Structure formats: structure tokens, C-alpha cells
Amino acid sequence: MSAEEASETPDGVDIADGIDHQVAMVMDLNKCVGCQTCTIACKNLWTDSGGREYMYWNNVETKPGEGYPRGWEELGGGWQSDDHTDRQVGEIPGGEDYGEPWEFDYESTLFTGESEHVEPEQDPQWGPNWEEDQGAGEYPNSYHFYLPRICNHCTHPSCVEACPRSAVYKRAEDGIVLVDQDRCRGYRYCVEGCPYKKIYYNAQRKKSEKCLFCYPRVEGEGPDGETHAPACAEQCPTQLRLVGFLDDPKGPIYKLVEEYGVALRLHPEFRTQPNVYYIPPFAPPQHSEDGETIDVERIPRNYLEDLFGEQVHDALDTIERHRTRVENGGESELMEILQDQNPARQYRLDVFEGGEGRAD
Amino acid sequence: MPTERRRQAVAVVVAALLVAMAVGPAVVASRPAYEIPVREADDGARFADPGADAWLNTSSVEVPLASAPSGAPNASDVTAERANVRVVRTESELYVRLEWADPTANRSAAGPRQFPDKAAIELPVNASARPPISMGSTGTPVNVWVWSATGGTEELLAGGPGTTTRFANATVAANATHEDGHWAVVFHRDLHASNENRTDVALENDLNVAFAAWDGANMERGGHKAVSEWYYLPFAPDDGGPPYEAILWGIAGLAVVLVVATTIEGVRRARDDDGGN
Numbered sequence: 252m253s254a255e256e257a258s259e260t261p262d263g264v265d266i267a268d269g270i271d272h273q274v275a276m277v278m279d280l281n282k283c284v285g286c287q288t289c290t291i292a293c294k295n296l297w298t299d300s301g302g303r304e305y306m307y308w309n310n311v312e313t314k315p316g317e318g319y320p321r322g323w324e325e326l327g328g329g330w331q332s333d334d335h336t337d338r339q340v341g342e343i344p345g346g347e348d349y350g351e352p353w354e355f356d357y358e359s360t361l362f363t364g365e366s367e368h369v370e371p372e373q374d375p376q377w378g379p380n381w382e383e384d385q386g387a388g389e390y391p392n393s394y395h396f397y398l399p400r401i402c403n404h405c406t407h408p409s410c411v412e413a414c415p416r417s418a419v420y421k422r423a424e425d426g427i428v429l430v431d432q433d434r435c436r437g438y439r440y441c442v443e444g445c446p447y448k449k450i451y452y453n454a455q456r457k458k459s460e461k462c463l464f465c466y467p468r469v470e471g472e473g474p475d476g477e478t479h480a481p482a483c484a485e486q487c488p489t490q491l492r493l494v495g496f497l498d499d500p501k502g503p504i505y506k507l508v509e510e511y512g513v514a515l516r517l518h519p520e521f522r523t524q525p526n527v528y529y530i531p532p533f534a535p536p537q538h539s540e541d542g543e544t545i546d547v548e549r550i551p552r553n554y555l556e557d558l559f560g561e562q563v564h565d566a567l568d569t570i571e572r573h574r575t576r577v578e579n580g581g582e583s584e585l586m587e588i589l590q591d592q593n594p595a596r597q598y599r600l601d602v603f604e605g606g607e608g609r610a611d
Numbered sequence: 612m613p614t615e616r617r618r619q620a621v622a623v624v625v626a627a628l629l630v631a632m633a634v635g636p637a638v639v640a641s642r643p644a645y646e647i648p649v650r651e652a653d654d655g656a657r658f659a660d661p662g663a664d665a666w667l668n669t670s671s672v673e674v675p676l677a678s679a680p681s682g683a684p685n686a687s688d689v690t691a692e693r694a695n696v697r698v699v700r701t702e703s704e705l706y707v708r709l710e711w712a713d714p715t716a717n718r719s720a721a722g723p724r725q726f727p728d729k730a731a732i733e734l735p736v737n738a739s740a741r742p743p744i745s746m747g748s749t750g751t752p753v754n755v756w757v758w759s760a761t762g763g764t765e766e767l768l769a770g771g772p773g774t775t776t777r778f779a780n781a782t783v784a785a786n787a788t789h790e791d792g793h794w795a796v797v798f799h800r801d802l803h804a805s806n807e808n809r810t811d812v813a814l815e816n817d818l819n820v821a822f823a824a825w826d827g828a829n830m831e832r833g834g835h836k837a838v839s840e841w842y843y844l845p846f847a848p849d850d851g852g853p854p855y856e857a858i859l860w861g862i863a864g865l866a867v868v869l870v871v872a873t874t875i876e877g878v879r880r881a882r883d884d885d886g887g888n
Contacts, residue, residue, distance in 0.1 A: 340684055343723050343724050343830075344723060344724075345722065345723065345724050346722040346723055346724070349723070415681070415682065415683060415772070415773050415833055415834055416773045416774075416775075416833075417773060436775070436833065437720070437832075438832045438833040439723065439832075440683065440684075440833070442723065443684070451723075452723045454720055454721045454722065454723070454725075457720065
């Protein structure tokens with residue numbers, strides 16, 4: 252949908268029943284360089300110990316590829332239809348599909364000199380990011396891109412419905428999906444039920460755990476008392492993430508998702524209605540055997556359609572159109588939003604009740 | 612002679628009826644359905660080990676198990692079909708031994724797809740109540756003693772499906788063995804409980820009890836389990852059965868004797884009449 256065609260109002264935004272506002276994130280895949288800074292920011296903050304070593308609440312995987320956990324897109328979960336009554340059967344990934352955390356013998360390399368290299372003590376056969384940069388296609392037309400993933404804090408979260416104890420819930424003030432650690436008994440129906448496999452089982456604590464959208468940061472519970480976007484967003488060197496509310500009509504997320512239709516849900520066919528959106532990736536055109544540029548897209552459209560649904564065609568066309576307009580000396584609000592470097596506009600988390608008016 | 616034979620026949624019938632009247636009620640009442648006999652013993656410690664010889668001469672009941680009603684995926688697919696249950700009480704403790712077939716001992720929950728074997732005993736918090744069997748209700752909560760093959764024992768309070776709450780400290784202990792494709796688990800706890808949310812086994816009323824087993828290899832957990840119906844432990848004082856039981860049996864016996872005697876007399880008169888013609 253282009254700006255000219257846009258007629259949605261915030262009231263038309265589909266947020267879950269009983270939710271006041273819905274946090275959302277847009278990730279521009281054209282800016283991701285696969286540096287994993289977001290992954291490490293998250294891991295240092297939330298998952299560096301205590302049975303969480305194998306977890307990556309934020310991961311960055313290379314596409315096309317198996318991803319993390321391996322083959323997650325084929326493990327089921329989500330909903331059978333758009334009326335969200337019957338869930339799709341799902342599977343729990345195996346430990347080997349996540350990749351067991353590796354141990355390293357730093358002592359013998361760094362201190363005693365017995366070994367020349369720091370190597371994993373095991374002989375790992377798989378792990379997160381195992382197939383980094385592998386992608387698909389043949390030289391000179393091979394291709395890949397990076398896909399950062401967190402919990403999508405879905406509007407219709409099948410993990411919430413899967414839990415027989417109502418331990419997984421979508422909190423009313425901002426739609427963040429959380430696991431009540433007192434209620435959870437580690438049955439892992441949520442792990443089965445999430446089609447994105449973004450809930451993880453902590454075998455030490457015998458509870459399921461997940462990305463919590465850094466809600467203490469969002470609530471300003473840190474030492475400075477200020478509202479902060481999730482660590483994965485703020486630490487990103489290329490600032491590819493926008494954070495705010497889907498129902499904030501002045502915010503860039505609303506504009507990208509609802510007005511321009513260029514920020515898309517990953518695997519919409521799972522029908523959980525994620526609130527993490529992606530600007531689909533562009534790539535240089537293909538080359539002929541003699542090295543000439545030819546008018547053929549490098550990343551096959553049907554692959555992007557598999558990931559982002561049919562809307563990807565309109566989204567790519569819209570971005571292309573606006574890019575051309577700017578190249579020709581014209582103006583485009585869409586291009587300005589996608590290139591904005593003002594943190595106050597990138598991260599709009601104080602716009603509703605109790606907000607400090609950080610975004611203006 | 613025919614008259615003598617008739618008298619003998621009548622005597623045999625009457626004697627048989629008297630024997631039936633005397634033995635019949637005892638046979639019928641020997642073990643009511645859903646009753647699990649409780650052996651009384653002095654020394655409880657010798658029953659703590661599920662493999663102890665002391666269990667060999669303790670009466671057992673085969674309790675059928677079937678899948679629990681649950682919305683969980685594959686909930687109807689459960690492994691355990693029956694459990695062998697034995698119960699012993701001492702003056703101060705209750706021992707319950709469950710044994711059921713499970714070819715594989717799943718003792719670990721260390722991986723995301725690993726689930727441990729488990730067993731549980733459900734009791735009404737109010738020992739005289741009969742709560743809904745699926746984890747009780749708000750008004751009639753249940754206690755659940757859970758043994759896990761990981762080695763832990765939990766005590767839970769529940770007031771309906773999905774409401775289980777764990778007591779901070781379990782007062783139930785459990786010991787388990789896995790031999791020849793069978794788990795045997797002995798739960799034991801003091802009869803009396805100080806906490807009002809725990810079942811106090813006061814030995815004043817029959818105590819309802821139900822059983823559950825989870826097969827970790829079949830990824831059974833939560834509501835995905837094999838469960839029994841309510842059984843009971845006959846703790847009510849033995850008053851010889853309901854007061855009307857003997858009266859009913861007496862009336863029934865007299866009626867049978869009367870019918871037989873009338874029939875015999877009728878047959879005899881008919882033959883006499885035939886002989887007169």
C-alpha cells in the first residue's frame with residue numbers, strides 16, 4: 252500500500268483484545284551486516300548462565316538456511332485458520348537442533364601454553380549460526396542475507412493458547428508476551444506451539460523462558476530511570492531497528508506497516524500476527540557468465556514470498572518507486588523514515604500514558 | 612418311598628438355601644468395587660523400600676488406567692494401562708505402593724525433548740469429600756503427591772485443572788525402583804497433617820484416592836497422562852455394613868425358601884392328584 256492509498260486509522264490497527272497498546276519493532280534487513288552485536292547484547296543481559304547458555308532470545312541467522320533452531324520453519328505451531336480457534340500441531344526442537352553450548356579450554360592456551368588454539372572441547376556438529384553466510388545460489392549469483400529474530404510478541408500468540416496453566420500471557424499495557432515463572436511447570440507446550448520457536452526450556456530451572464522485550468528497560472527500571480529500547484535495538488551498530496507502538500499513528504512503525512505497507516510479518520501463514528516486522532532485503536542484480544550486470548533479481552522473489560507472503564511484491568515495488576523518486580531529486584517520507592538517524596524518532600516508547608514525551 | 616425322597620429333597624434345598632444366606636452376603640461384600648484394602652502394620656520403615664519383602668503378602672488391587680480428559684495434543688495416547696496398588700498404614704504413617712509397566716526408565720529432563728517418568732496420588736484435601744477427579748474444584752480442592760524419576764517429590768494443591776500450586780516443602784517422601792520393565796514407587800507420609808491445605812488422614816471416613824502415571828518416553832506431561840477413577844481406602848470404622856443389609860438379605864432368603872417350598876408342594880399335589888385319577 253502506498254502513502255497515497257493509505258486510509259487506515261489507528262483505530263483500524265488490529266491489536267489483541269484486552270490490550271491497551273501493542274509494542275512493535277521494525278527491522279530493516281538491508282542494514283543488517285550479521286555482526287551479532289544484538290545477539291551478544293541480549294545474551295549478556297539475559298541468557299549467559301543458569302541453564303540459558305544454549306538460548307538465544309535474539310539470534311541472527313543467514314537466509315536461505317536452516318536457522319536457529321535448525322529447521323524451525325518446518326516444526327509446526329501457530330494456527331490452522333484466521334479465526335484462531337484451532338492450533339497447528341507443533342514439535343519441540345531437539346537439543347542438537349539448538350546446538351549445545353561449547354566449552355573452551357582457555358587455561359591451556361592462554362596460561363599454560365600447552366595448546367596453540369582455543370578450541371571447543373567437544374566435537375560440535377551443529378550450532379547457532381553454523382551455516383553463516385552460506386546462503387544459496389551459484390557463483391557469481393550466490394546470495395544470502397541476515398535475518399535477526401526475537402519473540403514476535405504476536406497479536407494472536409499460539410504459545411499463550413498452548414499453555415494449559417495460563418502461565419504464558421500477553422500483558423495488558425503493551426502486549427508484551429511473558430511467561431509467569433511461578434505458574435510455569437515446564438510442560439513445554441508453549442515451545443511446541445510457537446511456530447517461530449522463540450520460547451526455550453530451561454532444564455536447570457524446569458521452566459520455559461523467552462524474550463521479554465527488555466521490559467525493565469522499556470519501563471525505565473534501570474539505574475538512570477530512563478526509558479530505553481530493548482538492548483538488541485539500541486546496541487545495533489547500523490541501527491536497523493525501530494521500536495515503538497503499532498497503534499502510534501505518528502510513529503514510523505505505524506507508517507511503515509500500515510501506511511506504506513513495506514514492513515512485513517515473517518511467515519504470515521503461521522497466522523499468529525507477529526508484531527516484529529521486516530523491511531525485505533534488496534540485493535544487487537545477477538551477473539552474466541561474462542560478468543555483465545543483467546536485469547534479474549539476485550534474491551528470488553518466490554523465496555522472499557515464502558518468508559514474507561505475497562505482500563512482499565508490493566513492498567519491494569513501493570520501496571523501489573520511492574528510491575527512484577529520491578534519486579531523481581524528489582522527496583519521499585518513506586525514504587526519510589528508512590534513513591532516519593534520530594534516536595527520538597527511532598525509539599518511541601513514551602508516547603502513551605505515563606510517557607515522558609521523549610518522542611516529539 | 613416317594614414321600615421320603617420328597618422330604619430329603621426339601622431338606623437338601625432348605626439346607627442349601629441356609630448356607631447361601633449365610634455365605635452369600637460375606638462373599639458379595641468381601642471387596643466392594645473401588646476399595647483398596649489397607650494392611651495395618653506396626654513397623655512402617657520396612658515398607659519404605661518398594662522392593663521390600665514386606666510388600667509381598669500385602670493385598671493388591673489392579674487399578675485400570677486410561678488417558679485423562681485434556682486439551683493437550685495427543686492426550687489420548689498414553690502408555691500405562693493399569694497399576695498395581697498396595698496400601699499399608701501404621702499408627703502414624705501411610706504407605707502407598709504403585710507398580711506399573713514402563714519398559715524404559717526416563718530419569719532425565721535435561722534436554723528440551725526429554726520428559727521424566729512420573730506417578731501421582733490424588734487425595735481430597737477434605738478427607739471426607741469426593742472432588743471432581745480432574746484436579747478437584749475450587750470448593751473441593753485436592754492434594755497431589757507427585758514422584759518424578761528425576762528424583763524429586765512434590766506436594767501439590769489444586770482446585771481444578773490448570774491450578775496446581777506447589778507446596779514449598781513436601782511432607783511426602785517417595786522411593787522408587789525400576790526392574791524388569793516395571794516402576795515400583797512407595798509414597799509415604801504422616802497420617803496427620805498440620806496444614807489445613809493438606810489431607811489429614813483421620814481414619815474416621817473412607818478416603819478417596821486416585822492414581823496417575825506419565826511415560827516420559829511418550830512425552831507425557833501435565834494433563835497428558837494415564838489416570839484411574841476414584842478408589843477409596845476403607846478407613847471408616849467397620850460397622851458390619853449398613854443396618855438394612857441383614858434385613859434385606861433375610862427377606863430375600865425367606866422369599867426364596869417360600870417360593871421353592873410352594874413350588875415343591877404344588878408339584879407334589881399335582882402328582883398326588885394324577886395318582887388319584
